[in-house]
Amino acid sequence: MTGQLIVGAVLLVVVAWLAACAEAGLxxxxxxxxxxxxxxxRRGAAKLMAVAEDPTRYLNVALLVRVxxxxxxxxxxxxxxxxxxxxxWEALVIAIGVMVLVSYVAVGVSPRTIGAQHPLSTATVAAHVLLPLARVMGPVPQLLILLGNALTPGKGFRKGPFASEAELRALVDLAEKESLIEDEERRMVHSVFELGDTLVRxxxxxxxxxxxxxxxxxxxxALTLALRSGYSxxxxxxxxxxxxxxxxxLKDLARKTHISRDAEAxxxxxxxRPAAFVPDTKNAGDLLREMQxxxxxxxxxxxxxxxxxxIVTIEDILEEIVGEITDEYDQELPPVEELGEGRYRVTARLDIGDLGELYGLQLDDEDVETVGGLLAKRLxxxxxxxxxxxxxxxxxxxxxxxxxxxxTAESAAGRRNKIVTVLVEPVAAEEEAVQAEQPAE
Incomplete structure (x- = not known):
């Protein structure tokens, strides 16, 4: 009888091993x-494609089988x-020790290593099993996820937490470390994720x-203003x-004046044209899709x-993904110019957090977000x-x-003489102490 139990346990561990392989490969x-x-x-590619159409569903099935x-x-x-x-007590200690070892090595490390090394082959083989298994199980995996969400404080994940944004970000970082993608490509993918949390303001x-x-x-x-400013x-x-x-x-102005010179008056x-209005709390990603x-x-x-x-343009939103886009009319100042001895010339619109990074500090303010705003607040x-x-x-x-x-506020520009750049200088602790010891005149 004991031998039959051991054989049954081994078979169950083999099934868990295969399910873990399927998870890692998918x-x-x-x-x-x-x-x-x-x-x-490729043989079996049709079934693999069917699984790739709804990966979360089949990942949930593989997870349920493994558990x-x-x-x-x-x-x-x-x-x-x-x-x-x-x-x-002796039986329980031995059982716990055996299952911890088996679960860690045979179900935790080994199958995930194989799935990561041969993802396409593993996922193709798994697809042959998961497709009919998902039809047999029906809504059982989804019902269990809904039960888990009901027991979880806060808002749960409708399809389960098994393929999260954090995991995708980690995969992108891993791909960059293994030289599968460039650093700029990694930054761009992260920017796409961050766009979903970015507000229009x-x-x-x-x-x-x-x-x-x-x-x-x-x-x-209006035509003169457009030509002088470079804005269309x-x-x-x-x-x-x-x-x-x-x-x-600008193209409407040019069309009217081209048809009739009298239109200039x-x-x-x-x-x-009518203006579209959006709230400043709108999600930037949603706005981009609406504008498209x-x-x-x-x-x-x-x-x-x-x-x-x-105002916000498609270019402003795209710059959050690909970085600054400049054309022949843009006269962009460098956001940070190093002057030596810890001194920097920065734009007034530089984020306070970016300023703190220059000095290895974590700067934050509840009232303002830019260096220019911080200067105005202190003054x-x-x-x-x-x-x-x-x-x-x-x-x-x-x-x-x-x-x-x-x-120190430097150059001013525009009709309102708005500050454009700010000189930032470190104040050493020794200098502060010397000034404090000097008698007041």
Whole structure:
């Protein structure tokens, strides 16, 4: 009887081993690989393609088979040990030791190594078994997932947590380390994931940076502004700069003046197009899909009070994935210019977190997000060229040699004389101590 139990336990472990192989192979087999195998005429590629169409479902089936086999093997081994030994505690200790060793080596390490080394072959073989098995099990795996979500605090995963974004990110990092993809490609894939968590207000052009034209201006004035600024789409304002009533396109202006020179004297409102409005809390990824579907390249962003917060274009969203896109009209300043001795010239729109990275610090502020905003907060007013403020740092921080950072507003530009660049200088702890010891005049 004991021999039969051992044989049964071994068979169950073999089934768990095969299910673990299937899990590892399917996790590393993409739909693209399945399509390549189908085009090359690989045997079993049709079934592999069917599994690749819904990988989560078949991963759940393989997981259920593995867990059930492991649990059953553990129960059989425990029963065999209880029959073979006189004392119960001795039987339990031996059963636990045997199953931990078997589960770790035979089900944990070995099959996953094989599945990772030969994912396509493993997934193809697994597809022959998982397809009919999934039909037999029906909705059982999904029902168990729903039960697990019901017992889990918070919101669960509808299809199960077995193929998460974190795992996909880890696979991308692993592919880059093994030189299967370039570092820029890895960054781009991570940016695609991050786009799903990005709000429109994080990528928009703020209202203070907009080039606008009043609706009572003429088409000739609008055409001149477009040619001088280099922008092909310009917001049209009504009663105030906060009231955007439409968008005028350079090609529409050129078309009207090309058809009739007299059109130059017409109002710009006759050539503008309706503006699309989106809330600043909208997801950037969702907005990109909407703009593609509606063939709209620019939208006006409104804040929670209904005021104009800025505008966002398809280019702004795409730059979150591929990086900065510049053309012959863009005059982009470098975000960071190193000046030596720990001094940097940065743009006023540089993120505070990026500034902290320059000095090995973690900077954060609940009220502002940019260096220009931080300078204005420390000053308590709108900064002008030459204005200086100091940002203190905690003494027990990662840089005890630094007492703070000195921020100096430099160049100003635009109709509002807005600060463009800020000079950042470290304030050494020794310098701070010397200044504190000097008597006040």
């Amino acid at each position: 996790a590393r087999t993409t739909r693209f690989r399945a399509e390549e195998a189908l085009r090359s005429g 059930a086999s492991e649990v059953a093997a553990g129960a059989v081994v425990t029963y065999a040990c209880v029959r073979a030994f006189d004392t119960t 994080e990528v928009m052009v703020p209202r203070t940076d907009l080039v606008t034209i009043e609706r009572f201006k003429t088409i000739r004035q 789409r310009i917001p049209v304002t009504g009663e105030s700069e906060d009231d955007i009533v439409g968008i005028v396109y 017409e109002l710009v409102s006759t050539a503008m 579907r509606e063939r709209n390249h620019v939208a006006v962003v409104v804040d929670e009070y209904g005021g104009t917060a800025g 308590g007013r709108v900064p002008i060229a030459g204005a200086t403020a100091r940002m203190p740092l905690p003494e027990e921080g990662p840089r005890p040699d630094l007492a703070g950072l000195r921020l």
